[in-house]
Amino acid sequence: MVQIALSVMENVYILLSAISAFVLFGVxxxxxxxxxxxxxxxxxSLIMVVIGASYVFTASPFVSTVSLxxxxxxxxxxxxxxxxxxxLINILSYRNAKDYIQxxxxxxxxxxxxxxxxMANSLITILLGIELVTIPTAFAILLNGKNYVEAAVKLFIMAAIGVSMIAFAIVLLFPLDPQLSLSMTISNSSSTATYLSLLSLLLFIAGLSFDASLFPFNLWVPDVYAGAPGYITALLAGVNKKIAFVALFEILFIVMAPFSSTFALLFQGLAIVTMFFGNIAAMIQDNVKRLFAYSSISQAGYIAIGLATATAYGISASIFQIAAHxxxxxxxxxIVMWLEQKNVKTLNDYNGLSAxxxxxxLSLTVFMLSMIGMPPLMGFVGKFLLFTGAISANLLPLAVLAIINSFISVYYYAKVILAMYSKREREALPADASVNAVVWICLILIVLLGIYPQPLITITSISAASLQLLH
Amino acid sequence: MANDNMIQIPFIALSIVLPLLGLTCLAYFQDYLGRRLALVFSGLSVICIIGALYISIASGTNFVAEQYSYYIPALSVLLNLRLDPISFALSLMAGIVAFVALLSGNTEQEHEKLAGSLILLFQASAMGLFAAGNLFLFFIFWDVGVVAMFFMLYMLGSANRRRAAMKFLLYELLASLFLLLAIMMIYFYTPLHSFDIQYIIQNSQLIPTGTQLLIFFFLFAAFLINMPVFPVHLWLPDAHTEASTQGSMLLSGALTKFGGYGMILTFFMLPMSSQFSVFIAILATFSAFYAAFVLMTVRDIKRIVAYTTIVEMSIILLAIASQNGLGIAGATFGMLAHGFTISLLFLAAGSTGHMFGERDIRVLRGVVKNAFETAYTFLTGVFATTGVPLTAAFIGDVLIFMGALQAFSLFGIIPLIALLLTGTYLYYVINKSFLSTKEVTQNINYIGASQRAGYLLLIACIFFFGIAPFIILNLFNV
Known part of the structure; x- marks a missing residue:
C-alpha cells in the first residue's frame, strides 16, 4: 500500500461521487x-468522472477501497x-431511442x-460488473418494442451462459483465497490446485469470450448486432465487447499470471480463427450493419493478438487498439443507424451516398480506412503496435496471418466505399444533429490521435505496466 | 549540413506542408481563387526543393537533413527528413510533374476541385516519401499516396475505371502490407530498435542472416509490385487505360518511382541482397522484353505508353541490380528522365483523346494537321523515351548501360534491344497515326493555353536535364 496525500483522496471522492451522481440521475x-x-x-456527471479520474491518473496512487x-x-x-x-452513446440515444428516459x-x-x-480489485466485482453491463443491455433492446424481442432474448441467454461460466470459474478459485481478491497467489504446490486453476482459467476465457466475441463463442454477434437498434449496436460493439477485454486483462495478467505461457498459446489460436472468421464472413454480407458486425468480430481478433503476446508491450498495444476501435x-x-432510419440498409442502398x-x-470512409489500418489514422497506429508486439514476442507467423487478414478485409471495406462513391443521383439525405455531433467527435479523435499518437501510447503503456502493481 | 551563417529555412518540411496548404485553400476559397492558390502552393513546394538543393550545393555536401522533435518516442520514431542525391532528383521530378498535372492535366475540365485536391495530397505524400528519414514516415507517406491515387483512379476517368481502380488498390495494398511486415521486422531485429534509414544502413549486418533474407524478400516483393515489373505488372496497363490524364501522369510519373526509390533503399540497407543481383537482372531483362513484345500488340495510345513504363522500369531495375556507382546514378537519372518523359507522353496522349474523342491508332489519322503542337509534343516524348541525345533519358540510358556492362559484362546490354524494339514501334505509331496526312480525323475539341504551357514546361525540363545533367550528377561525386 502506498501512502496517499489528502488531495488525491479528495479526487478519489470526487470521482466516486460523480459516478454515484451518474447512477442516481439515471435512477x-x-x-x-x-x-x-x-x-x-x-x-x-460523466464529464466530472472524466475530470476526477484524470486527476487520479496523473497522481498514480494505489488505493484499495474495502478491497473491492x-x-x-x-x-x-x-x-x-x-x-x-x-x-457518445448518451448523445446518440437522446433523439433515437424510443424511450430515452428508460x-x-x-x-x-x-x-x-x-x-x-x-476498478475491480476482486473477482466478485468483475462478475457483478459483467452482469450489470450485459443484462440491462438486453432490457434496453427490449424497450424498443416487439420487433426486438428476438435480439434481446438471444443476448440475454448468451449473457446468462457467459456469466454462469465466470461464476463457476470463480468458485473453483475459492479454496485458494476466500477473499477472491485479484492479488491472490495461485500456488503450484499441489497438482490438484494447479488443475483446478487451469480449469478455472479455461472457464474464464470461455465465459468472457462470449462478450469479447472471440471465435467459437461469437455466433450470436451478427444476429444481435443487426437485430438491435443502431445506438445499442454501437453500445454492444463499442463498450460491451471492450469491457470483456478489460476483465480478461485483469484476470489473466493479475490472477492467472503464472499461467501466461498457457493462455498466450490459447489466444494465438483464438486470435487467428476469430480474424479469419470475421473477415471471411464479412465478405459475403449484403446488409451493411451485418457487415460491420462481422468486421467488429475480426477487430476483436486483432485485439486478442495483444493477449497472445503476453507482454507489457502487447497489452498496451491491445489497450490502444481497444480505444481506437x-x-x-x-x-x-x-452513421449506419441514421441511414437505417432513412431505410438505407443494403450495399445497394448505399450506392451514391456521397452525392x-x-x-x-466521407466520415464513414475515414472510419473504414482506419479499420483497414491506413496511416495516418488511429487504426493504423493500433495495428502497428499490435503487429510489432507480435514480432517482438517471436510470433512472426501470427503477425503475417494478421497482415493477411488486413489485406482480406480491404475487399469488403472497399466494397462499401466504392458503393458510396458511385454515381447515382438521388434525393439528398438531411443530416441529424446528434449523429453528426457523435461522428465529429469520433472523427477528430481518430485523425488527431492517428497523426500524433504519442500521448495515448504513453498513457496506455503506463496503464499496461500498472497491471503488475496490483499483484 | 547547411552552414551556420546561412539562414535556416526548413525547406524540406515546407515542401511537404505547402501542398497541404494549397489543399486547404482549394477547399475553402471560391473556385477561381482556390485554383490559382493551389497552383501557387504546388509551385512553391517545388521551389523549396530547389532551395534545399541550393543549400546543399553551396555548402559543399551532397545531402540536406532536417530533424525535428521525436514523433513517437515510445517507438523511437524521429520526425527526421533527409534529401540525398537520389531523393533530390526524385522529389524535384515528382513536384514538377504534380505541378504540371495540376496546371494542364485536366483537359476535360471536369471535377477540377476534387482532382486538384487529390493531386495536392499526392504531391505532399510524394515529397514526404522521398524526403523521409525513417521507414515509419516512409510507410505513412506511401499509404497516403496510394489512397490518394486510388480515389483519383476511382472517381475520375473513363467508364470502366472502377474495376481498374480496385485492381490497383488490391495490388498496392498487398505491396504496402509486405512493406509493413518488412519494416516491423527490421525494427525488431536491429540492435537499437530503430526505424532510422541511416542507422539501418550502418547496422543491418547485425540482423541474423535468415531474417535478412526474409526482410529482403518482403521488401523486394513490395517494390516489385509498385515499380511494376513482369509478374506483378498487371494493374498498370488497366489503370492507365481507364485513368484520367492527370491520374496517368502522376501514376507513371511519380507513383512508380516510389518502388524504384524503395528498391534502391533496399539494396543500400541490406548489402546481402547483392547476391541476388544476377537473378534480378535476368528478371528485369525478361520483363523488358515481355513488355516490349506485348506493347506491339496494343492499339490504344495510352496503353502503349503504359507499357513503355514497364519497359523503362525494368531497365531501371537492371541498373539498381548492377550495384555500382554508375548503376545507382543511372537509375536515379533514368527515373528523373522517365518521370518527365512519361508525363509528357500521357499529357499529349490524353489531349489527343480529348481532341479527337479517339485513342485507337487504327482510327486516328493526321493529328499533325489539326493539332500540330500535340503531335510534335508526342514526337518529342517518343524521342525522349528512346534516349535521343540532348534529352535527359539519353544520359540516364548511357549511365544505366555502362553500369550494367560493368556488372554483368555484355549480358548487361541485352535489354537495350528491348528498348530499341519499343522505340521502333513508337516511331511506327507516330508515323502511322500522328504524322500521316492522307486521311485526317476531325477535331471535336481544342486544347487551351494551359495545356501548351504544360507541354513547354515538361519539354524544357527534359532538355534542361539532358543538356545540364551535372546539376544532379555532381551530387553523386562529392
Whole structure:
C-alpha cells in the first residue's frame, strides 16, 4: 500500500461521487421524465468522472477501497475511456431511442457495471460488473418494442451462459483465497490446485469470450448486432465487447499470471480463427450493419493478438487498439443507424451516398480506412503496435496471418466505399444533429490521435505496466 | 549540413506542408481563387526543393537533413527528413510533374476541385516519401499516396475505371502490407530498435542472416509490385487505360518511382541482397522484353505508353541490380528522365483523346494537321523515351548501360534491344497515326493555353536535364 496525500483522496471522492451522481440521475429520471434535463445531468456527471479520474491518473496512487475496488492507472484509463464512450452513446440515444428516459436508467446501470469492472480489485466485482453491463443491455433492446424481442432474448441467454461460466470459474478459485481478491497467489504446490486453476482459467476465457466475441463463442454477434437498434449496436460493439477485454486483462495478467505461457498459446489460436472468421464472413454480407458486425468480430481478433503476446508491450498495444476501435465503431454505427432510419440498409442502398450526404460518406470512409489500418489514422497506429508486439514476442507467423487478414478485409471495406462513391443521383439525405455531433467527435479523435499518437501510447503503456502493481 | 551563417529555412518540411496548404485553400476559397492558390502552393513546394538543393550545393555536401522533435518516442520514431542525391532528383521530378498535372492535366475540365485536391495530397505524400528519414514516415507517406491515387483512379476517368481502380488498390495494398511486415521486422531485429534509414544502413549486418533474407524478400516483393515489373505488372496497363490524364501522369510519373526509390533503399540497407543481383537482372531483362513484345500488340495510345513504363522500369531495375556507382546514378537519372518523359507522353496522349474523342491508332489519322503542337509534343516524348541525345533519358540510358556492362559484362546490354524494339514501334505509331496526312480525323475539341504551357514546361525540363545533367550528377561525386 502506498501512502496517499489528502488531495488525491479528495479526487478519489470526487470521482466516486460523480459516478454515484451518474447512477442516481439515471435512477430518478423516470420520476421527472424531462429528457433534456436528464441528458444534461448525465453528461455533466460523466464529464466530472472524466475530470476526477484524470486527476487520479496523473497522481498514480494505489488505493484499495474495502478491497473491492482499486484505483490505479489501468482502472482510471478505462474509467475515462468508458465515460467518453457513454457520453457518445448518451448523445446518440437522446433523439433515437424510443424511450430515452428508460434507456437512460438502463445506461446508468451499464455505466456502474463498466466502472466496477474497470476498478475491480476482486473477482466478485468483475462478475457483478459483467452482469450489470450485459443484462440491462438486453432490457434496453427490449424497450424498443416487439420487433426486438428476438435480439434481446438471444443476448440475454448468451449473457446468462457467459456469466454462469465466470461464476463457476470463480468458485473453483475459492479454496485458494476466500477473499477472491485479484492479488491472490495461485500456488503450484499441489497438482490438484494447479488443475483446478487451469480449469478455472479455461472457464474464464470461455465465459468472457462470449462478450469479447472471440471465435467459437461469437455466433450470436451478427444476429444481435443487426437485430438491435443502431445506438445499442454501437453500445454492444463499442463498450460491451471492450469491457470483456478489460476483465480478461485483469484476470489473466493479475490472477492467472503464472499461467501466461498457457493462455498466450490459447489466444494465438483464438486470435487467428476469430480474424479469419470475421473477415471471411464479412465478405459475403449484403446488409451493411451485418457487415460491420462481422468486421467488429475480426477487430476483436486483432485485439486478442495483444493477449497472445503476453507482454507489457502487447497489452498496451491491445489497450490502444481497444480505444481506437471504440471510436471507429461508435462513429460507424452512428452513421449506419441514421441511414437505417432513412431505410438505407443494403450495399445497394448505399450506392451514391456521397452525392446524397457528402459528410456521412466521407466520415464513414475515414472510419473504414482506419479499420483497414491506413496511416495516418488511429487504426493504423493500433495495428502497428499490435503487429510489432507480435514480432517482438517471436510470433512472426501470427503477425503475417494478421497482415493477411488486413489485406482480406480491404475487399469488403472497399466494397462499401466504392458503393458510396458511385454515381447515382438521388434525393439528398438531411443530416441529424446528434449523429453528426457523435461522428465529429469520433472523427477528430481518430485523425488527431492517428497523426500524433504519442500521448495515448504513453498513457496506455503506463496503464499496461500498472497491471503488475496490483499483484 | 547547411552552414551556420546561412539562414535556416526548413525547406524540406515546407515542401511537404505547402501542398497541404494549397489543399486547404482549394477547399475553402471560391473556385477561381482556390485554383490559382493551389497552383501557387504546388509551385512553391517545388521551389523549396530547389532551395534545399541550393543549400546543399553551396555548402559543399551532397545531402540536406532536417530533424525535428521525436514523433513517437515510445517507438523511437524521429520526425527526421533527409534529401540525398537520389531523393533530390526524385522529389524535384515528382513536384514538377504534380505541378504540371495540376496546371494542364485536366483537359476535360471536369471535377477540377476534387482532382486538384487529390493531386495536392499526392504531391505532399510524394515529397514526404522521398524526403523521409525513417521507414515509419516512409510507410505513412506511401499509404497516403496510394489512397490518394486510388480515389483519383476511382472517381475520375473513363467508364470502366472502377474495376481498374480496385485492381490497383488490391495490388498496392498487398505491396504496402509486405512493406509493413518488412519494416516491423527490421525494427525488431536491429540492435537499437530503430526505424532510422541511416542507422539501418550502418547496422543491418547485425540482423541474423535468415531474417535478412526474409526482410529482403518482403521488401523486394513490395517494390516489385509498385515499380511494376513482369509478374506483378498487371494493374498498370488497366489503370492507365481507364485513368484520367492527370491520374496517368502522376501514376507513371511519380507513383512508380516510389518502388524504384524503395528498391534502391533496399539494396543500400541490406548489402546481402547483392547476391541476388544476377537473378534480378535476368528478371528485369525478361520483363523488358515481355513488355516490349506485348506493347506491339496494343492499339490504344495510352496503353502503349503504359507499357513503355514497364519497359523503362525494368531497365531501371537492371541498373539498381548492377550495384555500382554508375548503376545507382543511372537509375536515379533514368527515373528523373522517365518521370518527365512519361508525363509528357500521357499529357499529349490524353489531349489527343480529348481532341479527337479517339485513342485507337487504327482510327486516328493526321493529328499533325489539326493539332500540330500535340503531335510534335508526342514526337518529342517518343524521342525522349528512346534516349535521343540532348534529352535527359539519353544520359540516364548511357549511365544505366555502362553500369550494367560493368556488372554483368555484355549480358548487361541485352535489354537495350528491348528498348530499341519499343522505340521502333513508337516511331511506327507516330508515323502511322500522328504524322500521316492522307486521311485526317476531325477535331471535336481544342486544347487551351494551359495545356501548351504544360507541354513547354515538361519539354524544357527534359532538355534542361539532358543538356545540364551535372546539376544532379555532381551530387553523386562529392
Amino acid at each position: 430518478i429520471a423516470p420520476l421527472h421524465k424531462r429528457k433534456k434535463l436528464q441528458l444534461t445531468l448525465s453528461t455533466l 475496488f482499486a484505483i490505479y492507472p489501468f482502472s482510471m484509463f478505462f474509467v475515462i475511456l468508458f465515460s467518453i464512450a457513454l457520453i 434507456f437512460s436508467t438502463m445506461l446508468s446501470f451499464i455505466g456502474l457495471g463498466l466502472f466496477a469492472v474497470s 471504440m471510436f471507429m465503431i461508435i462513429g460507424t454505427f452512428a 446524397r450526404n457528402g459528410f456521412a460518406a
